[in-house]
Amino acid sequence: MSIMTTTSPQGRTELLRPDGSPVRVLVVDDEMSITELLSMALRYEGWQIRSAGDGTGAIQTAREFRPDAVVLDMMLPDMDGLTVLGRLRRELPDVPVLFLTAKDAVEDRIAGLTAGGDDYVTKPFSLEEVVARLRGLIRRSGAADRRSDSVLVVGDLTLDEDSHEVSRAGEGIHLTATEFELLRFLMRNPRRVLSKAQILDRVWSYDFGGQANVVELYISYLRRKIDAGREPMIHTRRGAGYLIKPAAS
Amino acid sequence: MSIMTTTSPQGRTELLRPDGSPVRVLVVDDEMSITELLSMALRYEGWQIRSAGDGTGAIQTAREFRPDAVVLDMMLPDMDGLTVLGRLRRELPDVPVLFLTAKDAVEDRIAGLTAGGDDYVTKPFSLEEVVARLRGLIRRSGAADRRSDSVLVVGDLTLDEDSHEVSRAGEGIHLTATEFELLRFLMRNPRRVLSKAQILDRVWSYDFGGQANVVELYISYLRRKIDAGREPMIHTRRGAGYLIKPAAS
DNA sequence: TGCGTTTCTCAGGGAAATCACAGGTTGCCG
C-alpha cells in the first residue's frame, strides 16, 4: 500500500491513499474517553477512524477494516498487548503500529516495540504528538519519496519533523520540545486563527491541569526566537487566538 | 542471482534484486516471538519475509519462496540444524545462511559452517547485528563490486561495515563492539532524531532488561572518541533523542 | 587461571525546560 499526499485549499497537507481515498486508522483502547478523544482528533486530520475496546474486537475490526495504521494501547482487558500485536501482524503484516503505554511502564517491557519501525507514546500524551507520530509512521510505511513531506514551510520559516530542525531565513533556531510542538501546530494550520483552548487541547497533554496562560507564555517564547528583530509571523487576534502566516503578506 | 543497491529518498541504502523487486529472506525459528521480532525488523529494511517454525516447514517454504538468504536457528524441534542445512543446500545451493545459535552452544561445529561464506550470530542478538550480517551475506552472494556499499559516510566520519574500521577526518578511531553498533545505527539514520527506546530496541539484545541510561552512557563514550576536541556531530534533542549529522551544517 | 577489556549499574551534579505568579502593557468599549 503506497500513500500519497496532497495539499488542501486551506493549505493543510493531508495524507491520502493512491486512489484518493482517506487513510484508515484503527484505534484500540479500553477507556472510551481515550478512543473518543483520539477518534475526534484523527478524524479532524481527514482520516477514517474505527475503534475497538479490547484485543478481540481489534483483531476482528482489523480483518474487515484493513487500516493503514493502528493505535494500540498496551494495557487491554482481555489480552496482553504483545499478543494482540502478534495476531494483528498475522492479519496485516506491514501495518505500522503506534503503541500507547503508561509512563512508568516504559522501562520494563517496551523492548522490541519500536524495532520494526513502529513507535510509541506515553500516556498522558498530547494529540499533536500522536498525530505527528502517526503521520511519520504512515509516511514511512508508504512508497518512496516522502522526504519533503516531513518539512513544513511557511514563508521563510521551515520545520523538519524528522530532524526537529527549525530555521528562519536559513538561520537555525533552537526550540525546546514544547515550543517545537506549538510551532508545529501553528505551521500545520497557517493563516488560521487557533484559540488558546484549541492550542491547549492539541499541544498539551490531555490531563494538563495548569493555568491557561502557559499558551501566552510559550507564544511569547516563540516570538522571541522566531520573530526577534524580523517582520513578525505570529499574530494575536485579540479575543480569538493566534495565527501564523508568511511575513510578506 | 545478483543484487543491486539503491538509495531511497530518506537517505537509507536499500538492497534490491536486479529486477527491482525486494530481497527475499526466509526466517526459521521455533520461537514465535523471535520470528515475529525478526520479521518486523527485516520488513522494515524493505525486504520480503517468510517464516517457518520447523525444519520441514523451512524446506517447503524455501522450495516455493526461493529466498535470497535464510536466517536459521540451529535448534529446531523436528530436526537437527545441520540436517536442515543439508536439505536447504540441495534446494538452494548458493543461498547464504545466517545461523542463530545459543551462546554456549558448540562453537566448533559452527566454525566449519561459516567457511562456506555463511555467518552466525548468538542468541540473544541485537537487531542491528542481524541486519548488518544479513546485508553482508546478501551483498557478497550477489554480483561483485558492492564494496563501497559497506562504507557509511556522514561528513568526515566514515564507518566500514566489513572491516569495522571507523575514522574521522582520516584519523582512525577504535570502538568497542557496542559503540560500533550504536554508531552504525546513528549513521544509518543521519539527520534523524532517534529516541532512546528506538536505540535500545535496535542496538541492544532483545532480552536486555537493564537501565535505559546505558544509551546515554554509550553516547557519552562515542562523543569522547568521535567529537573530542572537534566540531560535534552527535547532538542531543532533549526530550526526543539523539541524532548525528555532518559538523558543517 | 589470571589479567586486561568491555559492559553496565548507580548515584551525584548540573543544566535545561516547564510552569506559576504577578506586575506591566495594550487594545477595546462605553
Added chain:
DNA sequence: CGGCAACCTGTGATTTCCCTGAGAAACGCA
C-alpha cells in the same frame, strides 16, 4: 478618556532530563 479585560513577559521555584565518574561484574583471551 477612563476602566476593564485580554494579553505580554520578567522572575524564580520546581521538576525533569541528561551527563559522567567510579566501581562492580562479566567477558575474552592467552
